[in-house]
Amino acid sequence: MLEDQPVHPMYGRYSLRDWHLVNDSVREILTAPELTKTVAQVTGADSLVLWRSKLFEKFPGDGAIDWHQEYGYFDGEEVGGHRPALYPFNPAGQWDWTMWMALTDVSEDDGVMEFVTGSQQTAYPKRMVKLTESGAYVDPRNRVRTREDLLQRAANNSLLLDIDTRRVFEGIDTDAHSVDELFGVLDKHLDSLLAVVTEPFELAPGATKTTPMKAGEYVIFTERCMHRSRASLPGAKMRLALNARYTLGDTWVYPQRATHDTFDGSNLDIRDHQCVQVHGDSFNPLNTYL
Ligand SMILES: [Fe+2]
Numbered sequence: 001m002l003e004d005q006p007v008h009p010m011y012g013r014y015s016l017r018d019w020h021l022v023n024d025s026v027r028e029i030l031t032a033p034e035l036t037k038t039v040a041q042v043t044g045a046d047s048l049v050l051w052r053s054k055l056f057e058k059f060p061g062d063g064a065i066d067w068h069q070e071y072g073y074f075d076g077e078e079v080g081g082h083r084p085a086l087y088p089f090n091p092a093g094q095w096d097w098t099m100w101m102a103l104t105d106v107s108e109d110d111g112v113m114e115f116v117t118g119s120q121q122t123a124y125p126k127r128m129v130k131l132t133e134s135g136a137y138v139d140p141r142n143r144v145r146t147r148e149d150l151l152q153r154a155a156n157n158s159l160l161l162d163i164d165t166r167r168v169f170e171g172i173d174t175d176a177h178s179v180d181e182l183f184g185v186l187d188k189h190l191d192s193l194l195a196v197v198t199e200p201f202e203l204a205p206g207a208t209k210t211t212p213m214k215a216g217e218y219v220i221f222t223e224r225c226m227h228r229s230r231a232s233l234p235g236a237k238m239r240l241a242l243n244a245r246y247t248l249g250d251t252w253v254y255p256q257r258a259t260h261d262t263f264d265g266s267n268l269d270i271r272d273h274q275c276v277q278v279h280g281d282s283f284n285p286l287n288t289y290l
Pocket of ligand 1: 223227
């Protein structure tokens with residue numbers, strides 16, 4: 001998948017998300033009774049659905065995914081998004097957990113996960129930065145050369161993977177502008193978007209734990225716990241991981257599907273998304289299930 005960059009059959013573009021919905025082998029791993037029983041045990045949940053998965057690759061020399069915590073709405077704030085993916089029945093409780101499984105051995109040197117012990121009790125301060133100055137932004141000028149290509153990709157949301165560009169050129173006479181001028185319009189639009197990053201914070205010695213793993217081992221955690229994946233050192237090996245997110249059975253998943261706009265906070269068209277029931281027998285009737 002990483003080499004061939006296949007178009008995701010459900011999302012119509014290249015994506016590392018939710019292959020469990022279209023690939024039996026991925027789904028078998030993430031719904032294996034040995035695994036889901038453990039998720040149910042550690043979370044104490046009566047009912048659980050698998051609603052998201054993602055493949056994570058880290059090549060030698062890749063940087064860290066910086067410290068972050070997530071209170072469980074998954075609205076895409078890290079890429080300037082504002083569309084909650086989950087609407088919990090009881091927002092005062094916990095409703096989402098992440099399972100992170102190593103697909104290759106992960107040492108301290110090749111992108112290991114690291115957690116701040118006890119940090120799930122505290123919401124750390126965050127701040128907004130210009131999206132174009134956040135780590136998530138890749139300038140499309142290297143790949144897009146013509147006006148037609150630029151306009152088409154913006155219209156079908158394949159210009160910037162995580163960012164909705166469908167309305168960037170709304171109200172503009174695009175025929176009257178050169179491709180450079182249109183890129184200027186895009187820049188202006190992007191300059192108005194802000195992404196959320198965690199403010200730098202002090203760490204006492206011994207306050208964090210890393211989780212080196214053998215392939216097939218996994219960790220289950222609440223994303224309220226401050227975490228990051230460390231950088232991969234030059235000369236380290238390529239590491240692969242698969243994560244899965246499980247939410248309580250009564251959570252409403254992708255509530256904005258009730259509107260006409262079916263793009264989520266990370267700019268994927270989730271109109272055909274389905275939840276997978278993995279534990280219990282009480283499930284929100286507003287969701288669709290595989
Ligand atoms: Fe995370």
